[in-house]
Amino acid sequence: MNRRILGFLLPPALIAAGCGGAGDADTVVVYTSVTQETVDAVVAGFEQANPGVSVDVFRAPTGELTARIAAEQREGGVRADVLWLTDPLSMQAYDAEGALRSWDPDGADAIDPAFRSDTFWGTRILNLVIVANPGLDPAPASWSDLAAVPGGVAIPDPGFAGSAFASLAFFALTDGYGMDFFRDLRTAGAVQVGTPGDVVTGVAEDQYAAGITLDFSARAAAEKGSPIEVIWPEPGAIALYSPIAVWDESDSAAAEDFVQHVLTEEAQAAIAATGWQPILASVPWEESGPQVTLDWTIAFDRQQELLDEYRAIFGG
Amino acid sequence: MSTAPSSAADLAGHRARRIGLAGIAVALAVVVGFPLFDLLRTAVDALDDGGGQALRSGGGAAVWNSVWTGAAATALAMVIGVAGALLTERVGGPGTGALRIGMMLPLLVPPFVTALGWTRAFGPGGLSDDTFGLTLPGLIGPAGIVVVTAVHVAPLVYAVAAAALATRARPELEWAARASGAGPVTAFAQMTGPLLTPALLGGGALAFVASVNSFGIPAVLGIPAGFPTITTRIYQDLARSAEPAAFSRVVVLATTLLIIAVAAVAAGDAATRRGIPPRPGASHEPARTGRRGRRASAAAWTYLVVAAALPVAALVLTGLTKAVGLPATPGNWTLANFGEALGSDVWGPAGRSLLLAAAAATIATVLGIVLAVVSRRGATRGFATAAALTFAVPGSALAVAVLLAWGPWLRDTLLIILLAYLAKFWALAHRTVDGSVGSLDADVIHAGRASGAGPYAVTRRILLPLLRPAVAAAWLLVFLFGLHELTMSSLLYGPGTDTLAVVTLNVQQLGDITVTSSLAVLLTVPGVLAAVPLLRRRSRR
Numbered sequence: 001m002n003r004r005i006l007g008f009l010l011p012p013a014l015i016a017a018g019c020g021g022a023g024d025a026d027t028v029v030v031y032t033s034v035t036q037e038t039v040d041a042v043v044a045g046f047e048q049a050n051p052g053v054s055v056d057v058f059r060a061p062t063g064e065l066t067a068r069i070a071a072e073q074r075e076g077g078v079r080a081d082v083l084w085l086t087d088p089l090s091m092q093a094y095d096a097e098g099a100l101r102s103w104d105p106d107g108a109d110a111i112d113p114a115f116r117s118d119t120f121w122g123t124r125i126l127n128l129v130i131v132a133n134p135g136l137d138p139a140p141a142s143w144s145d146l147a148a149v150p151g152g153v154a155i156p157d158p159g160f161a162g163s164a165f166a167s168l169a170f171f172a173l174t175d176g177y178g179m180d181f182f183r184d185l186r187t188a189g190a191v192q193v194g195t196p197g198d199v200v201t202g203v204a205e206d207q208y209a210a211g212i213t214l215d216f217s218a219r220a221a222a223e224k225g226s227p228i229e230v231i232w233p234e235p236g237a238i239a240l241y242s243p244i245a246v247w248d249e250s251d252s253a254a255a256e257d258f259v260q261h262v263l264t265e266e267a268q269a270a271i272a273a274t275g276w277q278p279i280l281a282s283v284p285w286e287e288s289g290p291q292v293t294l295d296w297t298i299a300f301d302r303q304q305e306l307l308d309e310y311r312a313i314f315g316g
Numbered sequence: 317m318s319t320a321p322s323s324a325a326d327l328a329g330h331r332a333r334r335i336g337l338a339g340i341a342v343a344l345a346v347v348v349g350f351p352l353f354d355l356l357r358t359a360v361d362a363l364d365d366g367g368g369q370a371l372r373s374g375g376g377a378a379v380w381n382s383v384w385t386g387a388a389a390t391a392l393a394m395v396i397g398v399a400g401a402l403l404t405e406r407v408g409g410p411g412t413g414a415l416r417i418g419m420m421l422p423l424l425v426p427p428f429v430t431a432l433g434w435t436r437a438f439g440p441g442g443l444s445d446d447t448f449g450l451t452l453p454g455l456i457g458p459a460g461i462v463v464v465t466a467v468h469v470a471p472l473v474y475a476v477a478a479a480a481l482a483t484r485a486r487p488e489l490e491w492a493a494r495a496s497g498a499g500p501v502t503a504f505a506q507m508t509g510p511l512l513t514p515a516l517l518g519g520g521a522l523a524f525v526a527s528v529n530s531f532g533i534p535a536v537l538g539i540p541a542g543f544p545t546i547t548t549r550i551y552q553d554l555a556r557s558a559e560p561a562a563f564s565r566v567v568v569l570a571t572t573l574l575i576i577a578v579a580a581v582a583a584g585d586a587a588t589r590r591g592i593p594p595r596p597g598a599s600h601e602p603a604r605t606g607r608r609g610r611r612a613s614a615a616a617w618t619y620l621v622v623a624a625a626l627p628v629a630a631l632v633l634t635g636l637t638k639a640v641g642l643p644a645t646p647g648n649w650t651l652a653n654f655g656e657a658l659g660s661d662v663w664g665p666a667g668r669s670l671l672l673a674a675a676a677a678t679i680a681t682v683l684g685i686v687l688a689v690v691s692r693r694g695a696t697r698g699f700a701t702a703a704a705l706t707f708a709v710p711g712s713a714l715a716v717a718v719l720l721a722w723g724p725w726l727r728d729t730l731l732i733i734l735l736a737y738l739a740k741f742w743a744l745a746h747r748t749v750d751g752s753v754g755s756l757d758a759d760v761i762h763a764g765r766a767s768g769a770g771p772y773a774v775t776r777r778i779l780l781p782l783l784r785p786a787v788a789a790a791w792l793l794v795f796l797f798g799l800h801e802l803t804m805s806s807l808l809y810g811p812g813t814d815t816l817a818v819v820t821l822n823v824q825q826l827g828d829i830t831v832t833s834s835l836a837v838l839l840t841v842p843g844v845l846a847a848v849p850l851l852r853r854r855s856r857r
Contacts, residue, residue, distance in 0.1 A: 029811075056811040063554035064712065064807040070563040071716050074358065076724035093558035157539055159552035194539045201829040204641025205441030220828065224639035225648075303556065315542020 026053045028254045031069065031080035033062040034242060038124075039084070041270040046261045053254045062162055066090055081255035084123065084244045084262070087162030091120045091243045092300040101246040103256065107263040111279055114293055115241040122241030123262050124276040127291065128167050128196075130231040131203050131218040132210040140210055142234035143177070152189025154199045154211035158310060161195050165307075166240040167212055169299035170292070172306050182313050192314045204228050216275055219287065236290035241279060332771065336690045340699055343683055347739040348706050352574070355709075355717035359571040362564030375565070378544040379572055385461050385534075385545065386527035392466035393523045394516065396619070397473025403616055405481040407609040415616055416478070417848055422624045423471035423793075424844050426800045428532025429836040430468050433627025434460070435536060436634050436833065443630045446643065457541035465533050467623045469523040476519030479751040480512045514587050515751075521584020522747055525577045525708045531803070546573050547710045554712055570713030577708025578701075585701045628840065635834035653834040669816035672730060672805075673798030676737035677745075680794045681787055683738070684745030688753035703746055706739035711803035714739060719808060728810020736804045741797055745790040752786035796843045 032039055036059060043055045060068065062085065072078045083100070085091050094100050100119035108121050115122030130146065132139055140146055146153050156164035171177040182190075191208065193199055199211035200218050204226040215237065218230045244262055246255045261267050268278040277285050299306070400419045404412050422430065437443045438452040445451045454460055493503035531547040538548055550569045557563040633644040635653050642648045683703075691700040706714055718736045719727070726732040760782075764774040780787075805815045 058810065060806050061555075063551060063557065064715075064803070066557040067554045067563070067566065067712060067716050068719065068807050070557050070560070071719040071723060072727075075354075075720050076727065079727070090556070090558035093560075097560075157552075160539065160555060162555070165556075191540060192542060194535065197828060198540075201640050202441070204639070206641070207440045217828070221640055224828075224830075226639040226641040228641065303559070304561070311542075315544075 026254060027056060028053065028081050028252050028258045029056045029058070029079055030082045030084055030258065031058050031065060032084040033060065033065050033086045034084050034123075035274070035276075038271055038274040038276060041274055042262055042267050045267055045270055046258055049261065049266075050254065050257060053257070055258065062086055062090060069094075078247060078249065080247045081250035081252040082244065082258050083247055084242070086242050087126070087166060087240055088120070088122075088243050088296040089162055089165065089300050089303065091245060092297060094245070095119050096300075099248055101248040101250070103246065105256065105260045105263060107260060110282065111263070112281070114295075115239075115279060116243075120243040120245035121259070121263065122279040123244050124242045124271050124279055125239050125291075126163055126166075126242060127215040127237035127239055127277065127288075128163065128170075128212055129215045129218065129237045130210055130233045131200055131213045132229050132231050133203060133206060134227060134229045136209045136229075139229070139231060140233065141231070143171070143181075145233075146190075146210065146212070147181075147184040147188045149188065149210050151209055152191060153185065154191050154193050154202045154208040155185065156196045156199055156212065157192050157194055159307060163196060163214055163240065164212075165303070166294075166296075166299070167238055168306055168310055169296070169302075170238045170294045172309070173294060173298060173302075174292075179309055179313070182310060186313050190314075200226070200228065215277075215287065220275065232289035234290075236292040239291040239293045240296070242276075333690055336686045337696065340683070340687050340690055343738075343742075344699060344702055347735055347742065348702055351714070351717035351721040351735075351739060352705060352709075354720040355567060355574075355713070356571060358720060359567040362567050375549060375569060378546050378549040378569075379576075381458070381538075381544060382528045382534075382546040382573070383576065385458055385465065386524050388462045389465035389469065389527045390520050390524040392462060393470040393473050393527075394520050396466060396470040397475075397519070397523075398477045398516065400470070400474045400616060401477035401481050403609075403612050405478050407612055409609045409613060411613060411617075415613065418617070418620045419474045419478075420471045421620070421844055421847070422467050423469070424796050424847055425468070425624065425628065425840050426532060426802075426836075427465075427468050427530045428536060429631065429840050430624075430627060431464050431533040431536035432833065432836055433631045434464050436630035437627045443626070443633065443644075456537055458538075458543055460537040461534050461543070461545075464537060465527045465530060468530070468533065469526045472523045472526060473516065473519045475748070476515050476522075476751065477512065480515035481508075517587035518584045518747075521580045521587075522704075522743075524580045524584075525704070528576060528580075529573060529708055529710045531710055531712075550710055550713060566713060566716070570709055570716075573713075574705065574709055578705060581701055581704045581708070585697065628837070631833045631837050632841075634830055635837050637830055640829050653828075653830045654838065656828075656831045656834070665814050666816045668730065668813065669799055672733055672737065672815060673795045675734055676741060676798045677791045677793075677795035679734075680738055680742050680745040681749070681791045683742055684747075684749050684790055685753065685783070685787065687742075687746045688750045692754065700746065700750070704743035707741075707743035711740065711801070712807065715804040715807040718804075728813060730813050733805050733808050733813065733815070736808060737794075737798050737801065740801075740804065741794040744797065745794050748790035748793060749783065749786045752783050792847055796847060799843055800839050 030039070030043070039057055039059060043057060047053065047055060058065075058068075058080070065085075069078055069080070078099075083091070083094065091100070095117070102118050105121065108116060111122055115125070130140055130143075136149070138145075140149055155167070158165040158168040168182075171181040172179055191202075193202055193211075196213040197217050199208075199213040200221045202208045203211050203213075204221060206227075210231075215230060218228060222228055222230060244259050246259055262271075263280070265280060265283055268280045268283040272278045272283055272285055277288060397419075400415075404416050404419065425433070434452075434455060435442060438450075439445070439455050440451050442451070452460070455463075487508075489507040490503045493507050494500065498506065528545075529547060531551060534543070534545040534548050535551065538545055544552075546569055550566055550573075553562045553565040553569070557566055634640075636649045636651070637644045638648045638650045638652070687700060687703055691697050706717075709717065715736055718732060718739060722732050722735060726735070760778055761774055764778050765771075769777065799816070801815075809815060
């Protein structure tokens, strides 16, 4: 019996041993929650521009990624050289622990100061917009109009997706909205669904007349032929940025090169080609309009408090 | 205390039994003890760091929601499972073999697929809504969670109930009762009921644990209703686990779930132990079928079509539709979503998934058999309970535990994913074979030994053929669960060890329902189709 167990354990162990170790100078280990297609495009460009350097990508949804980092921090150390996340709030947590390297990448000056710090830099912009049924009349033109949509709108669960939390933080902490924005939505019959993608599904199927979602998800569905309309609301789409940083303990010589590569116009064009708004204004991008944003450090300090207040209104 | 089911251990002899026990002890330490120890240690630290706050700020409500929906789902699953078992083992009739397979199939559909399928079939914007304008009230919310969870875990009860009816029931007692003037219902309730109850409590405990640790169903049906459970809370905290406080809440909530599960499994196992030993060599001749039998059988098939087949069919339709919101008519059909769900480079990961699932299935089945043999007496029965502990921890938290324990040595290897799979699925294999090992006929084995066969010959010539159906079922179950597994491998994989689940999850994370449905179908349908012939052989035993 034991020999049989050994027989089945050995092959995977051998395969694992053949996979090679980490930490060598010409390897960059990237931990990311950015969409696969985008990561693939950027990594391909980097490897082409830096022959001899290879990139190992660990890609997982934000929750799995941060849980893995939390476990690694407690046992054995974090293996990442570069961290490339979806929203600034998770990055803020690592920054607060002093886990991120403070340095000065080439090309960082070209980024709007609202989308960078001393330890992490925006790589692309995610816009929260309104998705609506094309037949909705009058169509909501501003965020405040959402509370007047008959039948109520769909909003993504801020506990599930970082981008959805960003919309909670923006409204809660911006003058003229506050938590009353959510109370009014709730009174008007708004429903909380899971992710921004679920909002698009619900609106496309006419369960809800409108909702708050990511422009990327809405545009992707509209391009496939879904009966929806993307509305760029007044005073602007809520813009948050997808940050990149070097893990301070990293000993990879190429880690900083990778970050600098992501900030080049070439990599930015590759990001734009996969459907995301590039961070550099110099790279062409059609699908935009006015944007509003928030100092995310303030939102970071009040995460739990905001979520608790929100859950008192919507449950969950 | 019963002594009859010790035949297999008798056969093994004392030395072999000691080796088996030592092997099980080592395996328990590796796949259960060490990871749970590290999880508990982290939870204790977390409590110091204020992780106790997890149980306030809404966490307490989540715990209560999990417990009550789990209990309600279990009760409903007991009704479905027992009714199905009575039908296939007592009423019988034509189509019984097919019904035995049908009753097991809902378990092979991953929970999030079942839940998604129900919303696509009976929810707003779903199949029944589009065709008849009908939606199932309460589907989004606790009632929906209870019903869909019950459908998913009912096969666990059915399997136990069917096995118990086949091996433990004593029809002659019922005949005696009938002869003394009792009606059929009274005869069954008073004679056979007490014989089955212990086994059913064991199956019910397993169903309860599977209910409370399910994430896919409350994630799909609970979130939109603002109805939190422990598992959705864990996932929400996991999403923000860059913050140490959120990670602390994850481990504290996972530990809470573990404690609930321990209580349920221990109670179930204790009830099983008090049970009446199975009657070796029991025959189960189904009674003749009358009109009532045919009606019952039609009801069972209706249940399976509505609860399992329609939801999967609705997913296939959604997956085939060009874009969400378009009517699912042939003019709007495309295979593009399936292509998107598969991504580009799937063959390497698919090979690794097959290897991992096969390795996990083989090892878990072997460990399950050995555990079933050595844990039939005295203190070693606790081993069986211990092996079920990691089954109770939700995948995300179990992966964290395995990473905490084995990460320093095995990080980024397939071996660490394999350990996580074994931790999760060992109990599944063990509980599938346990009944059959228990009902092995001591006389047959003694006869073999008396005729001069050594332990090896008895094992090969007598025991394995008798156990084969249960062993095949256990292997298949773990293999399919390993193939479906999404959460643990997406947290544990490393360079060159990505699995099919990782690739598909990466592609579908954008939240396009047409692509997600395609993915769900791809993960489910091939496995179910492969399972049918294997289950068929089993039902012909």
